[in-house]
Amino acid sequence: MGFCGCGKSTLAQSLAKISGSVVISSDIVRKGLAGIDCCQHHFEDTDQGIYSPEMTQNTYQAMYAQAEDALKEGYSVILDATFLKEHQRKQAEECARRNNAGFVILEVKLTPELAQKRLEKRLDKPSVSDGRWEVYLKQIKALEPLAVQPNHVIIDSSKSTDKQLLTYWNFLNPIKENEVVMPNFDVKDMSLAALGKKRVDWAGREMKTLSLIKERFEKEKPFKGIRIAACLHITTETANLGLVLKAGGADLTLCASNPLSTQDETAAALVEHGINTFAIHGENNESYYRHIAAALDAKPQLTVDDGADLVATLHSQRTELLNGILGGTEETTTGVIRLRALADSGKLRYPIIAVNDAKTKYMFDNRYGTGQSTLDGITRATNFLWASKTVVVVGYGWCGHGVAMRAKGMGAHIIVTEVDPVKALEAVMDGFSVMPMAEAAKLGDIFITVTGDKHVIDKDHFKVMKDGATLANSGHFNSEINIPALESLSCGKDTIRPSVEEYKMKDGRRIYLLGEGRLINLAAAEGHPAAVMDMSFANQALSLEYLVKNHTKLEKKVYAVPEEIDRAVAATKLASLNISIDTLSAEQIKYLSSWQEGT
Ligand SMILES: NC(=O)c1ccc[n+]([C@@H]2O[C@H](COP(=O)([O-])OP(=O)(O)OC[C@H]3O[C@@H](n4cnc5c(N)ncnc54)[C@H](O)[C@@H]3O)[C@@H](O)[C@H]2O)c1
Structure with missing residues (x-):
């Protein structure tokens, strides 16, 4: 037609x-x-x-x-x-x-x-x-x-x-x-689908919690007739979540939550699995937002977001769709911050569950996942030896903990910069040097930003960095390093290897920016290992099911993941690792809930 x-x-x-x-x-x-x-x-x-x-x-x-x-x-x-x-x-x-x-x-x-x-x-x-x-x-x-x-x-x-x-x-x-x-789709090359399917299967082997949920969803079909639009990193782990939602009866449309994190073979495999997919690695801004629009064209009833670009587009440009939406979930710290701001302004139009804030998410995904995969991304991009390097970790939240811990394990000297005195103190007690960025900028060999904040490495910092200083970001958006300021100080730029840009400073120094300042673990590596995304995405799947069952009782607010879901995810993960734990005895339950018994 x-x-x-x-x-x-x-x-x-x-x-x-x-x-x-x-x-x-x-x-x-x-x-x-x-x-x-x-x-x-x-x-x-x-x-x-x-x-x-x-x-x-x-x-x-x-x-x-x-x-x-x-x-x-x-x-x-x-x-x-x-x-x-x-x-x-x-x-x-x-x-x-x-x-x-x-x-x-x-x-x-x-x-x-x-x-x-x-x-x-x-x-x-x-x-x-x-x-x-x-x-x-x-x-x-x-x-x-x-x-x-x-x-x-x-x-x-x-x-x-x-x-x-x-x-x-x-x-x-x-x-x-x-x-x-x-399915509907816009992906790079469908001939990559066979390769993508193998990789998706490989990741699936490490996602036992999600497999158990899939078995139940296949029988119960909690999403029968429900349209879901998900804006996530198009990786093998996301593909496994997609298959779980599809097994639950969802009509799912996926688009990318970052232009550099899409694995083209995974996108092709998703299409072959019958999932509408709109994502191309390295796409420009126009294509990125066109793909978000395509996901919204499916008139979703549930949204899944990672960074809140889908929800922000809905609330600004596609408001006619808002009445049809039952609820949504948000995957990451930055997205939750944006959504809380939207809710605080009274403009959020449907309930959202902050998956990021589940303990079984941030304590593992943000810490162990970001910790390992950020170092993996930097290693793949540069092939640097970590031992003996001075690594400046900017932000000592959950991601910062993970990055500092893993870099220390590889033999690096760690400097932490923070704005929160409690976090800064924790870094000191964990054995790291803590100082302002103005000082750290002079000492670092590798800088890693994980703050969710803007311009945490800025013009004055570039001016005092050593020749060869290397900058990577693992926070959600590419605004943590002030790239326009870096460009204004440089007299030339060259691509040295994939994901490594050399900025030539006017005074002869060279500063290297990795992965265009975008999430380095996804731009230069494969994102978090499947075993950790298993828990994050188990929270996603169960929170979406919760929204279908409870949306009529929920207000237009950002909700925490229900405690029972968090505990169920932890218990299932332990079981999948063949680890059993003790349970409280009746005497202990009584003791822990009373005040009478003392010394
Ligand atoms: N790379 C990934 O795959 C991945 C995974 C999870 C989260 N994230 C993203 O990483 C970022 C951090 O997440 P988190 O869970 O660690 O958040 P968090 O809130 O636990 O930690 C952020 C820390 O940065 C500090 N900070 C803020 N501004 C700063 C500044 N100017 N200088 C120094 N420190 C500053 C805050 O005080 C806080 O301690 C977010 O953008 C989040 O979305 C990325």
Whole structure:
């Protein structure tokens, strides 16, 4: 389907070549019914003559009849028509179903400017189509928009359609056997799907808590008929969460929560698993937000966010969708801070569970996960030896703890900078040097920011850094290091190796920025190990289930993960590690809940 001039007939012919399908074109059928030479233009008003509503109705009926005949003979059929009206699309679908055929809507899109150029070009050439710019404008008005459905695929005919078609054809085959419903997607390369599936399976082996939840969800289907939009790092661990939600009956759409963290093979594997996926590694800002918009186009009832970009977009640009949302979850510290600010301003429009604040999340994911994977990212980017290096850890929260602990274990000298006196004192007691950044800047070999704050390494700090100082961020956004200030001080920039940019200072020093200042553990490595994401995502899955069951009782606030979920995740994780623990005796329960017994 698509407006005139968008390229659907060309596409239909290409698809017919790949698939051996029969193409039934409304232009040819219409002119055949009217007894007109199909290759001659027959310009008439949209509501007149061969374009009258009756003729259009007859044309579509004739197309369905021809399609039935072809399907009965075992052919696949491509119906090439505008399909502006919902009833026309429904009748086509019924025709397919009656004949046990799969059904997919390929919507061909092109910008109006390009469509106009194409229409003008073909005006004086023989063509079966009578499409003109004025007809195109009327079609835009007449279009009944498509209800969101999983078998609706958009093809951008300004790009290479052959590549897009090959990708889709790989999906159309299983549809014929009634197995797969084609998802919506925009990923880099579907040929990476087989590799991605292996990697997703590999991560899944370390995610035992999530597997147990999946087994239950498969039976209970807590998300049956529920649309979920999730903006998360598109990694193998997220893919496993996606499979759990899908097993629970969800209609899931995923988009990336960071332009550099997407694993393209994982994105392709997700599509092959039937999950709508919009994510391309290294995408620019425009594509990043277009993909968020695509996830919202699915009209979600539940949202899953990591950093709150999805929720912020909903509350600023897609407010018409807010009434349909039951609730949401947020994965990370920075997102929770943004959402609390939204709630405090009285503007949050649905309940959100702060998954980050579950003990089984931040004590493990932020500490052990970020600790290990941040060092992994820096090591992969630089191949540095940690032993003997002076590492400045900026922020001694949960992530800072993990990073400092692991760097110390590798033989580095650690300096911590903080603004919170309690955290600073803790760092001192943990055996680390603590000082202001103005001092630490002169001493560090490697700087790692994990504050969730802005410009914690700033212009004055760059000015006093050593030649060769290396900067990495593992906090959520790429604003912790003041990159524009670094650029203003430098007289040149060079990519030394993947994820390593050299900034040449005007005084001859060199400063290295890793991963464009974005989360280094995801930009240069694979993010947290699966075993730790197992707990974070178990909290996600169970919190989403909780929202489905309890949303009517919840207010428009940011909620903590219910204690029973946190404890259940810890107990299941222990069981999966074959570790059992003691339980309180009756005497101990009584003792711990009384005040009478003393020395
Ligand atoms: N890389 C990852 O995969 C990953 C994983 C989890 C969390 N995060 C992100 O990491 C960041 C930190 O998370 P957290 O859970 O450790 O948060 P936290 O609140 O526990 O710790 C942040 C610390 O930074 C300190 N801080 C703030 N401004 C500072 C400044 N100017 N100088 C020095 N210290 C400053 C705060 O006092 C606090 O102690 C957040 O942005 C979070 O979203 C990243």
